[in-house]
Structures are given as C-alpha cells and as structure tokens.
Amino acid sequence: MRLTLSLCLLTSALAWAQPAATSSQPSASAEENVPDVVKLASQKVTIPAAQIPLTTLDGKEVHLGDYDAKVVVVSLWGTVSGNYSFLELLEGLHQSYRGKKDVIILAINEDHPKNADDVQVLREIIQKTGATYPVLVDKDLKLMALVNQRLRPEGMERNTFLVPRFLLFTQKFEKMEQPELSSSGKTKEEDVQILRKEVERARLRK
Numbered sequence: 001m002r003l004t005l006s007l008c009l010l011t012s013a014l015a016w017a018q019p020a021a022t023s024s025q026p027s028a029s030a031e032e033n034v035p036d037v038v039k040l041a042s043q044k045v046t047i048p049a050a051q052i053p054l055t056t057l058d059g060k061e062v063h064l065g066d067y068d069a070k071v072v073v074v075s076l077w078g079t080v081s082g083n084y085s086f087l088e089l090l091e092g093l094h095q096s097y098r099g100k101k102d103v104i105i106l107a108i109n110e111d112h113p114k115n116a117d118d119v120q121v122l123r124e125i126i127q128k129t130g131a132t133y134p135v136l137v138d139k140d141l142k143l144m145a146l147v148n149q150r151l152r153p154e155g156m157e158r159n160t161f162l163v164p165r166f167l168l169f170t171q172k173f174e175k176m177e178q179p180e181l182s183s184s185g186k187t188k189e190e191d192v193q194i195l196r197k198e199v200e201r202a203r204l205r206k
Contacts (some may be wrong), residue, residue: 002166015159017188019071030164031186032087035063036112037112037141040112040140040141040142040144040145040146040191041141041145041161042145043142043145043146044142044145045142045145045148047142047177048173048174049064049065049143049146049169049173049174050063050064050065050068050172050173051063051065052064052138052142052143052146053076053122053139053140053142054108054136054137054138054139054143055136055137056134056135056137056140057119057122057123057126057135057136057137060074062136062196064143064169064173065173067104067134068104068107068172068173069102069103069104070102070103070170070202070203071102071103071104071168071169071170071199071202071203072104072106072168072169072170072173073090073103073104073105073106073166073167073168073199074105074106074107074108074143074166074167074168074169075087075090075105075106075107075108075165075166075167075188076108076110076138076143076144076147076163076164076165076167077096077107077108077109077110077163077165078109078110078163079109079111079121079122079125080111082174084125084128084129085188086165086190087107087125087126087129087175088129088130088131089188089191089192089195090105090107090129090131090133091129091130091132091133092188092189092191092192093105093195093196094131094132094133094193096192097195097199102203103199103203104133104134105133105134105135106133106134106135107131107133107135107136108135108136108137109122109132109135109136109137109138110138110141110142110144110163111116112141113137118176119137122135122137144161144163146176147162147164147167147176148162150176151164151176154204164178165180166178166181166195166198168198168199168202170202170205177202179198180194181194181198183193200202
C-alpha cells in the first residue's frame with residue numbers, strides 16, 4: 001500500500017514541475033517561486049530520525065524519538081485524498097496491542113497546517129475516525145523529506161513525493177522499512193490482521 005502525493009494538488013507548483021523552455025535548470029527567479037512545501041519536502045535531512053521535530057494538535061513541541069518502542073508504526077497522511085479509512089485501520093491495530101508497551105502507533109499529518117482552522121480540520125477527521133493513538137504534525141516536513149530521501153525511487157517526478165500509509169521503525173528509529181502488503185482482507189478486521197502480521201515480524205525479530 002504505497003501512496004504518492006502530488007504536491008501540485010496542494011500548491012500551485014505547476015511552474016516548478018515543468019522545465020524551462022530554454023534551459024534544463026531552473027532559473028533564479030523560478031527557484032524563488034518554488035512553494036515552501038515543495039522546498040521542505042525536498043530538503044536534505046541530516047539529523048537522526050529520532051530527533052525529527054513534530055507537534056501535537058495542541059501545539060506542543062515533541063520529537064519522533066519521544067515515542068520510542070521496539071516497533072513504531074507510522075502512517076504519513078494528508079487530507080488531499082479524502083479517504084481516511086486507514087486511520088480506522090490503525091485504530092484497530094492500536095486496540096489489538098492495547099496493554100503492550102513495545103508497539104506504538106502514530107499518524108503523522110503532512111498538510112503543513114498554517115493556522116488554527118487548518119488544525120481544526122485535522123481534529124474533526126480524527127474525531128470522525130475514532131483514533132485514540134497519537135496524531136502529530138510533521139511541522140517542517142522533515143520526516144516526509146527523510147522518508148523520500150531513503151525510499152524515493154529513481155526517476156520519480158520532482159514535484160511528487162511518497163507519503164506511505166505504513167512504515168515500521170525499529171532499533172531506536174535507526175531502521176525504517178515499508179512493509180509490502182500484497183493482499184487485503186474482505187473486512188477491516190482482516191486488514192488489521194494482515195498489517196499485524198508485518199508488525200509481529202518486526203516485533204519478534206532479534
């Protein structure tokens with residue numbers, strides 16, 4: 001389950017996506033017109049994953065490493081798709097590990113919200129989906145940039161970015177993997193079990 005997010009849908013990045021007629025390199029003026037969200041998602045991340053800054057929906061500053069466990073399931077998501085069933089799937093997974101401290105579920109939003117109204121939209125989605133696990137905001141898109149730095153296929157268009165539904169972090173966030181979920185169940189419960197099998201493989205690994 002791999003999702004790619006075209007930032008042209010979020011910003012007016014069409015000018016950046018198309019090469020200049022006279023040069024294969026963007027001009028200085030073109031560089032200035034690149035939307036901030038594209039710049040942030042394209043940044044080079046040099047800090048460890050555990051130090052990546054995030055915020056809660058209440059605006060509290062945290063870091064990815066604050067949620068350390070043997071396996072940390074991370075879902076990157078945005079409001080552009082309009083389909084939030086995966087947040088309900090994560091809740092099912094979260095409930096299946098209730099009482100166990102070695103698995104943590106996180107949903108991390110990549111919308112780059114700019115004000116309280118933007119955050120309220122996220123709150124309403126979370127309330128509607130019934131999520132009780134931590135929902136955070138990738139404030140500087142450093143996590144998204146890191147994911148693309150490590151997982152981005154060669155040749156992917158420069159205004160398009162990976163936004164994986166499911167990532168597994170282990171070894172104090174030093175290892176990041178994207179499970180290949182080759183099948184899906186007929187019900188949400190079956191989908192939870194399919195995802196849980198991938199989590200268990202990582203959890204039982206020595």
